[in-house]
Amino acid sequence: MGCCVKIRISAVICTLDRAQYLRKALRSLVDQTLPREQYEIIVVDNGSTDETADMIRDEFTSAEKLCFVREAVLGLSQARNTGWRTAKGEYIAFLDDDAIASPQWLETIINVFETIKPRPGCVGGKVDPIWEASRPEWLSDTMVPYLTVVSWSDTPMTMSENQWLAGANMAFPRVLLESAGGFFVGLDRKGRKLLSMGDVQLQRELEKRGYRCFYHPAVAVQHHVPASRLTKDWFVRRSFWQGVSDALMQIHRESLAASKRIRLGFRVAMSVPLSRRQLFHLITPTNDPERFALKCSVIAKIGYVSGLWGVAK
Numbered sequence: 255m256g257c258c259v260k261i262r263i264s265a266v267i268c269t270l271d272r273a274q275y276l277r278k279a280l281r282s283l284v285d286q287t288l289p290r291e292q293y294e295i296i297v298v299d300n301g302s303t304d305e306t307a308d309m310i311r312d313e314f315t316s317a318e319k320l321c322f323v324r325e326a327v328l329g330l331s332q333a334r335n336t337g338w339r340t341a342k343g344e345y346i347a348f349l350d351d352d353a354i355a356s357p358q359w360l361e362t363i364i365n366v367f368e369t370i371k372p373r374p375g376c377v378g379g380k381v382d383p384i385w386e387a388s389r390p391e392w393l394s395d396t397m398v399p400y401l402t403v404v405s406w407s408d409t410p411m412t413m414s415e416n417q418w419l420a421g422a423n424m425a426f427p428r429v430l431l432e433s434a435g436g437f438f439v440g441l442d443r444k445g446r447k448l449l450s451m452g453d454v455q456l457q458r459e460l461e462k463r464g465y466r467c468f469y470h471p472a473v474a475v476q477h478h479v480p481a482s483r484l485t486k487d488w489f490v491r492r493s494f495w496q497g498v499s500d501a502l503m504q505i506h507r508e509s510l511a512a513s514k515r516i517r518l519g520f521r522v523a524m525s526v527p528l529s530r531r532q533l534f535h536l537i538t539p540t541n542d543p544e545r546f547a548l549k550c551s552v553i554a555k556i557g558y559v560s561g562l563w564g565v566a567k
Contacts (some may be wrong), residue, residue: 375465378419379473497557
């Protein structure tokens, strides 16, 4: 499984103990409409103990330009950095190990980068869910993005500062990854911690440098939503760690001193609902989508304060 230097785009998948999902992700990349000699596939194993290596060896040995590398330091951002630094393409496209790329995925990414002027700093698109269990009645539309479901528009568009592209489906010019230093390793998944925002932090860094992010619905992937994520407990944890992630991104972006983090944390803590009625809604179980979303928003604030004060473990 060798890598060719003269290729246009590299597809990077970072994985950890998801061989069954990874198999489908790899098949979707092998079957792209882009001529096979124009792209490579990089799989970064971030410490798998399942059959990942055996599966790739047994089922994808004949796949052209497929590289399998290991990254011993745990963390999605660390693994992504290893992926793009290993890759040889002019563009680097990231696909989650539990996602399935549309057949024209890589071809469309290249087309967007080379036709949109000025050239975007990041390109991505739709992420449609593959529901492995029924969507719960208590899950509101405002909470669905936590499941990496993205659909900003049916037409191509430049992203606003309040929008983002999902890490499951994003691509960058390699030269910009190099100039920005890649992904900040203090963010995104590390083992069982539901840290996030490594993808968004890099997008914001590129925007600060004058580059825009571009959304194209044809840059499309499907993303598995396992039943284990369709529980209230998971959303509570995910909300808490979203708050922590927001705080860590802000600390990194603004180089916040400890004194400012403490003051900001107190200010946010004071804004958490404290009325008797609001506390009742916060602590009592509910199947009402709006009430559950409110509960999660409060928990996210608690996570944010915890992140500012450095107490989240």
